[in-house]
Amino acid sequence: MADPFGFLKYERKDNPFRPVAERIKDWEELQIPLSTEERQTQAARCMNCGIPFCQTGIFYGGKRAVSGCPNDNLIPEWNDFVYRGEFKKAFERLAKTNPLPEMTGRVCPAPCEKGCTEGLNGSGVTIHDNERFIIDHAFENDWVKATGLPAERTDFKIAIVGSGPAGLSAAWRLNQLGHHVTVFEKSDQAGGLLMYGIPNMKLDKQVVMRRIAVMEAVGIKFVLNTEIGVDITADALQKEFDRVIIAAGASVPRDLNVPGRDARGVVFAVDYLTDCTKEVLAGERHSNQKLAGQHVIVIGGGDTGNDCLGSAVRQGAASVTQLEITPQLPSERTTENPWPEYPMVAKIGYGQAEGMFTGNGPLTYYTTSTTEFITEDDRIVGIKTVQVDGKFQAIPGTEKTLKADLVLLAMGFTGVQQSLLETFDVHEIFADYTTDNEKVLVAGDAKRGPSLVIWAIREGRKAAEQIDQQLRALVYQ
Numbered sequence: 001m002a003d004p005f006g007f008l009k010y011e012r013k014d015n016p017f018r019p020v021a022e023r024i025k026d027w028e029e030l031q032i033p034l035s036t037e038e039r040q041t042q043a044a045r046c047m048n049c050g051i052p053f054c055q056t057g058i059f060y061g062g063k064r065a066v067s068g069c070p071n072d073n074l075i076p077e078w079n080d081f082v083y084r085g086e087f088k089k090a091f092e093r094l095a096k097t098n099p100l101p102e103m104t105g106r107v108c109p110a111p112c113e114k115g116c117t118e119g120l121n122g123s124g125v126t127i128h129d130n131e132r133f134i135i136d137h138a139f140e141n142d143w144v145k146a147t148g149l150p151a152e153r154t155d156f157k158i159a160i161v162g163s164g165p166a167g168l169s170a171a172w173r174l175n176q177l178g179h180h181v182t183v184f185e186k187s188d189q190a191g192g193l194l195m196y197g198i199p200n201m202k203l204d205k206q207v208v209m210r211r212i213a214v215m216e217a218v219g220i221k222f223v224l225n226t227e228i229g230v231d232i233t234a235d236a237l238q239k240e241f242d243r244v245i246i247a248a249g250a251s252v253p254r255d256l257n258v259p260g261r262d263a264r265g266v267v268f269a270v271d272y273l274t275d276c277t278k279e280v281l282a283g284e285r286h287s288n289q290k291l292a293g294q295h296v297i298v299i300g301g302g303d304t305g306n307d308c309l310g311s312a313v314r315q316g317a318a319s320v321t322q323l324e325i326t327p328q329l330p331s332e333r334t335t336e337n338p339w340p341e342y343p344m345v346a347k348i349g350y351g352q353a354e355g356m357f358t359g360n361g362p363l364t365y366y367t368t369s370t371t372e373f374i375t376e377d378d379r380i381v382g383i384k385t386v387q388v389d390g391k392f393q394a395i396p397g398t399e400k401t402l403k404a405d406l407v408l409l410a411m412g413f414t415g416v417q418q419s420l421l422e423t424f425d426v427h428e429i430f431a432d433y434t435t436d437n438e439k440v441l442v443a444g445d446a447k448r449g450p451s452l453v454i455w456a457i458r459e460g461r462k463a464a465e466q467i468d469q470q471l472r473a474l475v476y477q
Helices: 038-044 077-083 087-095 101-106 129-140 144-148 167-176 193-199 205-217 234-240 269-281 303-312 350-357 418-423 453-475
Strands: 157-162 180-186 219-224 243-246 266-268 295-299 319-323 368-376 379-387 399-404 408-409 413-415 439-441
Touching: 038 077, 038 129, 038 269, 077 087, 077 129, 077 368, 087 129, 087 144, 101 129, 101 205, 129 269, 144 167, 144 193, 144 205, 144 413, 157 234, 167 180, 167 193, 167 205, 167 453, 180 350, 205 219, 205 269, 219 295, 234 243, 243 453, 269 303, 269 408, 295 303, 295 399, 303 319, 303 350, 319 368, 319 379, 379 408, 439 453
Parallel strands: 157 180, 157 243, 180 219, 243 439, 266 408, 295 319, 295 408
Antiparallel strands: 368 379, 379 399
C-alpha cells in the first residue's frame, strides 16, 4: 500500500447526508459526495493488513448477515489506486468483479466495511463511498463502455428473464464474453428492484438509466412490457435461445392475513414505492401533499420499511409510525456478536430520522404484532396491535389501537414466483445455478431468496460464466 499507516493519520469521513430539513422537500439523492482530495485521503486509510477480510463474504457463526464482500471485490487494490490518483486503474480493478458499482456504491449496507480489519478498534475503512466515487468518475470520463465490449462475438444467444441486479450483471458479463444477450422485463422500465423497489433519494433513477443506456450501447437488447407466460411463452424462449437465465427476483411479498386485510388502504410496500418512483419519472422531483392529513403505518422494520417512512414524509403524511415484531437491537456489539461478524446493533435509518424530525413520536414500536385491520365502508381507519414475547406469542393486556389511513406492508418477500419456474419445467435448482432443465439457469434472489444487491450481482456474474463454460464446451464436442 502507498501509505500503510494512513488509518492512523486520518479519521474516517463518510459522504455526509443532506440536512433533514432540506432533503425532505424533494426526492433528490440523500448524500453529498466528498471532494476528490478528501476521497483520496479516505482511500489512504486502507492499510496493508495482510489478510483483507473485507473482500470475502462469510456468514460467521451461523448469522444471517454476511460480513465482508460476497462478490470478492478487490478492495485494497482499488483503494490504493484511488489514494495514488490513478482513477482509471482503480476503475479497471473494480470492474473486474462488479459490473454495477454505481448501485452498490449507493444502496449496499457495506458488509465489506464491517469485516475491515481496522474495524477491530475503529469504524472500518471507507469502502462504500470510494466505490461510488470510482464508478461516477469512470462514467464522467467515458471509461465504462469499453469494459463491456467483447473481444469477439459468438453465435450463441441467451435470454435473461428479469432486469434487476442479477439480470443486469449476467447480461453485462455474457456480453463481455461475446454472446448475444436479450433481457426480458415485464415492467415498463428496465432495472427491476433498482428502478421500482428503491426510492429515488437512495438511488437516483438517472443512475439506473445511465447503466441501461451503456448496456444497450455495447449490444445488449432490452424487451420491456413483456411477461413470460403472457406475452411470450417459455417454450418460445427456449426454442429461440441457447440458454435462459431466470433472474426475476424474490418477487412475492409476504402478506399479513388478519381480519380486514382486504380493506382499501392496506398496500404492499413494493407497490407503494413503485407508484412513488413513477411520479418521479413523470417529473415530480419535489415533495408534495399527496398524503396530507393521513396517518401512515408501516409494518416492517427493515430497509423497505425505512424507505416507506421517508417516502410518506415527502408526501406530507400527518404522521408516520413503524411496527416491528422483533425486539430492538442493542446499541453496541454483544460478546456473542464479535468482529468480524456483521454488527447486529440498533441504528436510525434515514427515513426514521426524517419521521422524527417532522414531529412523529414514538416512531417505532418493537415486539409489536398486528391482529386486525379496523375498517369503515371497506376502508382502513385503524389497526389493533398486541405486544409479543420472545416466541412471538401475544402478551395479554398489551393490546393497543392505532389510527391509520394508509398501511404499508413491508415485511419482506417469500421468494420467486413459483409459476415462473414451473412454466420452464424447473423443479430443482442446483448450487452452480443450473437446474433440472439443462437449458435454464436461475440466479439472484430467484435462487437464494431475498438478499442483498451485491449477492444478486455476484450470482448474475457467476451464472453468466457457468453458461459460457457450457456453451464453449459444446463447440469442442
